[in-house]
Amino acid sequence: MTDVVSEKPRRGRPPVSAEQRQQQRLDISRHAVRLFAEQGVAATSGEQIxxxxxxxxxxxxxxxxxxxxxxxxLLTKMVDAFCVVLRAWPPERELIDHLRDAYSPVLDTASDDDVDAVLxxxxxxxxxxxxxxxxxxxxxxxxxxLADVLAERMxxxxxxxxxxxxxxxxxxxLRVATDDVARASANGITAEALNGHREHMATAVSQILGASTP
Amino acid sequence: MTDVVSEKPRRGRPPVSAEQRQQQRLDISRHAVRLFAEQGVAATSGEQIxxxxxxxxxxxxxxxxxxxxxxxxLLTKMVDAFCVVLRAWPPERELIDHLRDAYSPVLDTASDDDVDAVLxxxxxxxxxxxxxxxxxxxxxxxxxxLADVLAERMxxxxxxxxxxxxxxxxxxxLRVATDDVARASANGITAEALNGHREHMATAVSQILGASTP
DNA sequence: GCGATTAGTGGCACTCTCTGCCACTAAATG
DNA sequence: CATTTAGTGGCAGAGAGTGCCACTAATCGC
Known part of the structure; x- marks a missing residue:
């Protein structure tokens, strides 16, 4: 092992942390999405964003x-959050129960504006x-x-x-369910819509994951 | 009904038939795909194609x-062929049997070059x-x-x-199965690969379509 | 055959997307 | 302070596409 953390005495300006860079990207993302929604993608130039x-x-x-x-x-933020929840799914529990407990807090963590933006x-x-x-x-x-999570479980x-x-x-x-909840919450997001989304996801995924291959 | 085929006495050069246009597109498509494979997409300019x-x-x-x-x-040609086969699937037969009978002739209809190109x-x-x-x-x-076909059946x-x-x-x-057969036939397409593809598709689709929703 | 009419092609100029290059500023070290 | 490394902005340019117009191609009635 030659790379024992290779203690190079680091000179010059340090690179910005991955988190900072991600934050910057997220910030630009929000502006871009707003403009996309307002005027369409084609009518929004890179210069404008x-x-x-x-x-x-x-x-x-x-x-x-x-x-x-x-x-x-914006999208990966939500997807990643869902993956974290899925990864924490205890093998013995029903998926629907786990999502009920673990998914709502995640949505609460994210700002309402971001949830709206994603939808x-x-x-x-x-x-x-x-x-x-x-x-x-x-x-x-x-x-x-998702495949990684499933591989581990199986x-x-x-x-x-x-x-x-x-x-x-x-x-x-999940894509179908997501498209549905996005369409349902076209004008104003509702708690019922999100709940329905969660139920849909849970039953659908359970169905797929439960089906056994000979 | 005002549009009783509106018998306009048609003047001037007639538009090219949809089939001819499709054929032209397909021809260009073949050249483009060859260039893409040879030099990559980024290195292939529209002018070159x-x-x-x-x-x-x-x-x-x-x-x-x-x-x-x-x-x-190129891709739609294959997808459409598959959809036609699927649409002709008799409700009472097992999907695998139907595909065995109906899918191979379709692949034979297409030129080997096109099958290679698609993969x-x-x-x-x-x-x-x-x-x-x-x-x-x-x-x-x-x-x-596919949804249309299923809707009719269900x-x-x-x-x-x-x-x-x-x-x-x-x-x-089907996407996973297709990716698999494409990877398997990386150097030279084999009949076994195509057969395996068909079996995969059949079992997988049967599984999905067979699973009942409460 | 001929002009009229409509469809399709090619050429030119133009905008927009995205990249390479370089000078400049920012933040760390000794 | 000089040095070193990271990041930003400006400028020029290639390539992706588009609008416009002239030109050719195919069909009509005559």
Whole structure:
């Protein structure tokens, strides 16, 4: 092992922490999504987003490789939160019970504005093909995370067919449920909508995960 | 009904038939995919594709709104073929039996080159994020077609939750199976790979479609 | 055949997205 | 303070796409 933390005496300005960078991206993301919703994606230029976020256009393009990837930070924030909850799911409990206890606090942690923004993005993806594409790619990344969780629970490798099939199916069901709750909360988010979302997710995922392969 | 075929005495050059246009798109698609595979998407310019296909750049951009959508004609050809087979699935038969009888002839109809090209595209989508995005939105369109078929079979509206959930899950499973067969046939396509593909699809889809919702 | 009419193509100029390069500022070290 | 490394902004430029117009192609009635 040559890399024993390789104690280099660090000189010069230290790189910004990953958290700070993420925070900056999230901040720009919020501005971008607001503009997307107000005027559409095509009518929103990179320059405009940069200006709204208070950075130069050049810096903006350094943070986001494509315009549509502006939606990523907001969406991943929610997806990651869900994955954390899923990872903490005790094997012996019913999924629905676990989600009831563990998912609501997560939504409370996030600001209402962010929840609204996420749902707005999901709604936008129905009219904006570019955003839909970005959304689907992102969901596929979440699918891999889900596969890891399932692999652990099932005692199988994460790249085994069975695990991947279940992860894919469950993820697809979650997408449908998410699209539904986004549509339902088009004008004002309601607690019932979120509850319904959770129930949907729970039953659907249980169904997929419960189905046994011969 | 005012539109009684509105017998306008048609003057001037008639529009090109949809089939001819589709054929032209397919032709360009083949060139584009070959170039994508040879040099990568980023390194392939629209001008280059246009030149290879023997049309002007301006015309190329008229046929394809984005560079990545060049993969669409080839992929939809295969997806559509599958949908046709699925639509002809007699309610009383086992899906696996139906596919065994009806799917192979379809693959024989398509030229081997096209089958190779489609699998090459699917393989490309793993390294080329832009193509992956295009691929996923395309699959989502296929998912809707699948939902229509399921709705008819189940006697439910195509936009009912149950139908959409099953279509989404089945489609996701098909994606995994397709990715698998593409990976398996990386160097040279084999009959066994295609057979395995069919079996995978059949069992997976049967599983999803067989699972009953309370 | 001929002009009229409509569809499709190619060329040109233009905007917007995104990148490479470089100078400049910011934050750490000794 | 000089040095070193990280990050930002500005500028130029390639490539993606679009609007516009002239030009060719195919069909009509004559």
């Amino acid at each position: 940069a200006q709204a976020a208070g950075v130069s256009e050049r810096t903006f393009w350094r943070y986001f490789p494509h315009k549509e990837s502006c939606v990523e930070p 707005a993005v999901v709604r936008l993806t129905h009219d904006e093909p570019a955003l839909r594409a970005a959304y689907l790619v992102l969901r596929e990344r979440a699918e891999h995370a 005692g199988l490798p994460a790249d085994s067919i069975d695990v991947r099939v279940r992860a894919a199916a469950a993820s697809a069901v | 246009a030149q290879a296909a023997g049309v002007s750049e301006r015309t190329f951009w008229r046929y394809f709104p984005h560079k990545e959508s060049c993969v669409e004609p 090459a595209v699917v393989r490309l989508t793993h390294d080329e994020p832009a193509l992956r995005a295009a691929y996923l939105v395309l699959r989502e369109r296929a998912e809707h077609a 006697g439910l509206p195509a936009d009912s939750i149950d139908v959409r959930v099953r279509a989404a899950a089945a489609s996701a499973v």
